[in-house]
Amino acid sequence: xxxxxxxxxxxxxxxxxxxxxxxxxxxxxxxxxxxxxxxxxxxxxxxxxxxxxxxxxxxxxxxxxxxxxxxxxxxxxxxxxxxxxxxxxxxxxxxxxxxxxxxxxxxxxxxxxxxxxxxxxxxxxxxxxxxxxxxxxxxxxxxxxxxxxxxxxxxxxxxxxxxxxxxxxxxxxxxxxxxxxxxxxxxxxxxxxxxxxxxxxxxxxxxxxxxxxxxxxxxxxxxxxxxxxxxxxxxxxxxxxxxxxxxxxxx
Amino acid sequence: xxxxxxxxxxxxxxxxxxxxxxxxxxxxxxxxxxxxxxxxxxxxxxxxxxxxxxxxxxxxxxxxxxxxxxxxxxxxxxxxxxxxxxxxxxxxxxxxxxxxxxxxxxxxxxxxxxxxxxxxxxxxxxxxxxxxxxxxxxxxxxxxxxxxxxxxxxxxxxxxxxxxxxxxxxxxxxxxxxxxxxxxxxxxxxxxxxxxxxxxxxxxxxxxxxxxxxxxxxxxxxxxxxxxxxxxxxxxxxxxxxxxxxxxxxx
Numbered sequence: 001x002x003x004x005x006x007x008x009x010x011x012x013x014x015x016x017x018x019x020x021x022x023x024x025x026x027x028x029x030x031x032x033x034x035x036x037x038x039x040x041x042x043x044x045x046x047x048x049x050x051x052x053x054x055x056x057x058x059x060x061x062x063x064x065x066x067x068x069x070x071x072x073x074x075x076x077x078x079x080x081x082x083x084x085x086x087x088x089x090x091x092x093x094x095x096x097x098x099x100x101x102x103x104x105x106x107x108x109x110x111x112x113x114x115x116x117x118x119x120x121x122x123x124x125x126x127x128x129x130x131x132x133x134x135x136x137x138x139x140x141x142x143x144x145x146x147x148x149x150x151x152x153x154x155x156x157x158x159x160x161x162x163x164x165x166x167x168x169x170x171x172x173x174x175x176x177x178x179x180x181x182x183x184x185x186x187x188x189x190x191x192x193x194x195x196x197x198x199x200x201x202x203x204x205x206x207x208x209x210x211x212x213x214x215x216x217x218x219x220x221x222x223x224x225x226x227x228x229x230x231x232x233x234x235x236x237x238x239x240x241x242x243x244x245x246x247x248x249x250x251x
Numbered sequence: 252x253x254x255x256x257x258x259x260x261x262x263x264x265x266x267x268x269x270x271x272x273x274x275x276x277x278x279x280x281x282x283x284x285x286x287x288x289x290x291x292x293x294x295x296x297x298x299x300x301x302x303x304x305x306x307x308x309x310x311x312x313x314x315x316x317x318x319x320x321x322x323x324x325x326x327x328x329x330x331x332x333x334x335x336x337x338x339x340x341x342x343x344x345x346x347x348x349x350x351x352x353x354x355x356x357x358x359x360x361x362x363x364x365x366x367x368x369x370x371x372x373x374x375x376x377x378x379x380x381x382x383x384x385x386x387x388x389x390x391x392x393x394x395x396x397x398x399x400x401x402x403x404x405x406x407x408x409x410x411x412x413x414x415x416x417x418x419x420x421x422x423x424x425x426x427x428x429x430x431x432x433x434x435x436x437x438x439x440x441x442x443x444x445x446x447x448x449x450x451x452x453x454x455x456x457x458x459x460x461x462x463x464x465x466x467x468x469x470x471x472x473x474x475x476x477x478x479x480x481x482x483x484x485x486x487x488x489x490x491x492x493x494x495x496x497x498x499x500x501x502x
Contacts (some may be wrong), residue, residue, distance in 0.1 A: 119370075123488050132481025160483040227498065230383025232411040236494065237374050243491035244498045247478065 004052075005074040012077055015052075015093060019083060021144040028096050030146035031081065034088040035060060037156055044159035047095035054078050057089035083148040096146060099164055104178045106201055107134025108250055110242065111168055111182075113217060114141040114208040121145065122153020123239040124206065129157035131246040136161065137203075139168040168205065172220045175203045183249070184213050184221035185241065193225040193244075198251025206242045255303075256325040263328055266303075266344060270334060272395040279347050281397035282332065285339040286311060288407055295410035298346035305329050308340035334399040347397060350415055355429045357452055358385025359501055361493065362419055362433075364468060365392040365459040372396065373404020374490040375457065380408035382497040387412065388454075390419040419456065423471045426454045434500070435464050435472035436492065444476040444495075449502025457493045 004011060017023030018031045029049065032041055039060035041048055051070045053059070078087045110128040115121045121143055128136050138145055145151075145163050175182050180201045184190075205221065207213030218224055227241055236244075255262060268274030269282045280300065283292055290311035292299055302321045304310070329338045361379040366372045372394055379387050389396055396402075396414050426433050431452045435441075456472065458464030469475055478492055487495075 123491060126484050127487060127491050129482040130478075130480045130484040130487050155485065157482070157484050227381075229381045230501070231380040231408070233377050233381040233408050234406065236378060236381050237490065239488065240374060240378050240491055240494035243487065243495050247495045248498075250481070 001070055001072055003072045004077055007076055007080045009077070011071075012073075012080060015081055018093070019148070021147070024096065024144065024146050029093050030096055030151075031083075031091055031148065032094060032151055033082055033084060033091045033148065034152075035090055037151060037159075038090050038092045040156035040159040041092055041094055046097075046159060048092050049095055050093040052078065052081065052091045052093070054087075054089040059090070084152075097162075099166065100162070102174060105134075105174060105180065106178065108199075108201060108246075109133060109135050109137060109175070109180075109203040110246060111137045111139065111171060111203055111205040112142055112207075113139045113168055113205055113213050114211075115206070115238070116143055116209055118143050118147050118149035119153045120209065120237070120239045122150040122155075122158075124242045125150075125154045125161075125163055126157040127239065127243045127246060129154075129160045131243075131250055133161060133246065133250075136163045137168065137171050138163060138165050140165075168217055169220065172203070172217070181222045182220070183245075184218045184224040185226060185245070186213060186218050186224040187226055190224035190226045192228050193248055196223065196225060196249070198249055200251075202249055204242075204245055204249060206238055206245075209238055252321055252323055254323045255328055258327055258331045260328070262322075263324075263331060266332055269344070270399070272398070275347065275395065275397050280344050281347055281402075282334075282342055282399065283345060283402055284333055284335060284342045284399065285403075286341055288402060288410075289341050289343045291407035291410040292343055292345055297410055298348075299343050300346055301344040303329065303332065303342045303344070305338075305340040310341070335403075348413075350417065351413070353425060356385075356425060356431065357429065359450075359452060359497075360384060360386050360388060360426070360431075360454040361497060362388045362390065362422060362454055362456040363393055363458075364390045364419055364456055364464050365462075366457070366489070367394055367460055369394050369398050369400035370404050371460065371488070371490045373401040373406075373409075375493045376401075376405045376412075376414060377408040378490065378494045378497060380405075380411045382494075382501055384412060384497065384501075387414045388419065388422050389414060389416050391416075419468055420471065422454070423468065432473045433471070434496075435469045435475040436477060436496070437464060437469050437475040438477055441475035441477045443479050444499055447474065447476060447500070449500055451502075453500055455493075455496055455500060457489055457496075460489055 024030050052073050182203045184205045275281050303324050433454045435456045
């Protein structure tokens with residue numbers, strides 16, 4: 001088995017660049033950290049390029065066939081590559097999947113417009129997974145889905161359903177062609193969500209934490225909906241709102 | 252108007268102790284920071300003991316009558332008292348409300364059992380406010396509700412509805428006496444939430460992020476419910492789950 005002890009090793013320098021969005025896009029790779037996430041990546045048949053582990057790290061059982069990709073690294077190297085305070089001693093370098101070229105679709109989708117908070121993005125991917133969504137479409141201007149905080153917040157759901165980056169206006173056209181209703185979330189010219197019936201096929205758009213869904217998108221939806229506020233709160237957290245709407249709409 | 256420039260001032264030393272749970276309990280006071288939260292505290296007729304502001308800070312309009320409590324502080328003092336990276340120049344010292352002694356109740360309640368994450372606790376208080384709950388009961392072993400991260404995450408909802416610390420087993424007795432159904436959340440021996448009808452009076456218990464609701468509490472409820480997982484996620488985030496259930500149960 002290969003072994004890397006020095007933080008000056010060329011591989012380590014290259015992998016460290018995966019901490020930034022630009023680095024990930026240039027390399028077409030992203031890092032995942034920790035036993036649970038590495039196991040999920042392997043189970044999902046993600047293209048895992050390397051497994052990095054410190055001596056004595058516990059190995060996921062799904063690892064058996066892939067030992068050609070395993071590299072033992074020193075604690076220092078792991079610390080250099082880790083973005084958590086207490087690295088678990090195992091990480092993986094994964095290949096960013098290529099975007100599918102889709103013309104017609106079926107199923108239930110969550111569309112996300114310019115989400116800024118990594119915790120919110122990760123939690124919404126996790127919620128979409130739990131609610132059995134077919135996929136998540138991530139519009140331009142959102143925090144990068146391969147950001148380590150996002151991946152951690154998904155708790156592995158990033159490996160359970162397709163999370164596709166794309167232009168939301170184009171995707172709305174795809175849903176229209178596929179006769180799938182598109183629901184925006186908005187406060188004006190919108191109906192209470194409970195006025196809508198649950199749907200076997202739908203696309204729901206959740207928007208930016210401060211600004212909501214962009215107006216040009218709201219103008220292209222079939223219907224815009226809101227969650228009534230019964231108390232004195234000004235709004236709901238976007239992840240909480242996504243959970244309420246996805247579980248309601250899926251029926 | 253009074254003025255405090257030195258971080259060694261006795262008041263400043265005393266207020267800084269409000270950063271810890273012990274300090275808050277001893278003093279019976281807590282700090283809130285920022286324009287929005289100070290405004291909410293004033294609007295809610297909270298017992299605001301002092302308003303602290305730096306020169307040039309924007310004042311909430313609800314402030315007019317209370318200038319006897321206002322103190323100008325130096326930027327250094329504000330920085331010393333602030334727990335955010337970029338203090339907004341306004342803060343308030345508030346009196347922790349005394350717990351009501353309740354025998355019989357009506358309405359809709361969220362009960363929280365040993366919530367650890369300040370963001371989750373704050374978000375659930377905000378969600379309970381939005382869903383029009385009558386109150387939130389916070390059991391023993393939870394993160395302190397007057398922790399500054401919790402207060403920020405409530406976005407002001409902490410001032411909109413009663414958040415009562417108490418023994419959850421005793422509270423379940425109060426709900427029973429008041430003929431209000433108590434729902435626990437659990438994975439075993441539980442029904443899907445959609446098998447329950449919305450209720451005009453209810454108490455819902457959400458539990459610890461890792462362990463859920465404690466077994467002794469689950470044994471005292473009228474019924475335990477769960478949210479079905481349709482995909483491969485292991486669970487939902489507790490704040491998201493609370494949102495789905497509160498909006499469903501309130502009808």
